Amino acid sequence: MKKADLITGCVLLAFSGFVIWESLRMPPSATFGPGPGFLPFWMGVIVAGLAAILFLTAWSRKMDPKAPPVFPGRKALTAVGLALLGLLLYTVLMEPLGFLANTVLFVAFLMAVVQREGFKLTAAVALLTTSGLYIIFHLLLGITLPRSPFGF
Numbered sequence: 001m002k003k004a005d006l007i008t009g010c011v012l013l014a015f016s017g018f019v020i021w022e023s024l025r026m027p028p029s030a031t032f033g034p035g036p037g038f039l040p041f042w043m044g045v046i047v048a049g050l051a052a053i054l055f056l057t058a059w060s061r062k063m064d065p066k067a068p069p070v071f072p073g074r075k076a077l078t079a080v081g082l083a084l085l086g087l088l089l090y091t092v093l094m095e096p097l098g099f100l101a102n103t104v105l106f107v108a109f110l111m112a113v114v115q116r117e118g119f120k121l122t123a124a125v126a127l128l129t130t131s132g133l134y135i136i137f138h139l140l141l142g143i144t145l146p147r148s149p150f151g152f
Contacts, residue, residue: 002058009055012047019044082114098148103130 019040026037072080090106097105107129111122137143 002061002063005054005058009051009058012051013055016044016048016051020048079114083110086110086114094146096148099145100130100134101148103133
């Protein structure tokens with residue numbers, strides 16, 4: 001993990017430097033408060049600080065010969081690929097299926113195919129997750145969610 005943390009620290013430090021540089025091209029303040037450059041600048045500073053901490057702690061750490069490999073194995077890559085495929089299908093099917101049916105199917109797909117859980121747990125998590133999201137976004141926040149041609 002030492003090598004992965006060193007690489008990640010360098011990449012994040014370079015990215016945060018880019019964000020800071022670009023945010024300096026925007027006005028930091030506006031008439032009534034912070035301008036468009038305020039948030040990106042400070043987020044870049046925070047990410048740079050955290051990246052520096054990651055890099056320095058990785059640099060001072062000893063190399064562990066029993067450390068797991070940096071890149072995931074075939075099983076993990078398959079799970080990531082299936083999750084990305086599920087996300088793609090989720091976005092494509094949102095309009096024809098609507099939020100409720102599509103979200104139940106998506107969560108069930110993640111639980112059953114990607115995580116290989118049993119039917120009872122898959123059904124419970126899919127229904128509870130969809131119900132919770134519906135209650136929060138539609139009922140409490142009043143956000144209009146996509147509906148299927150059948151009205152749900």
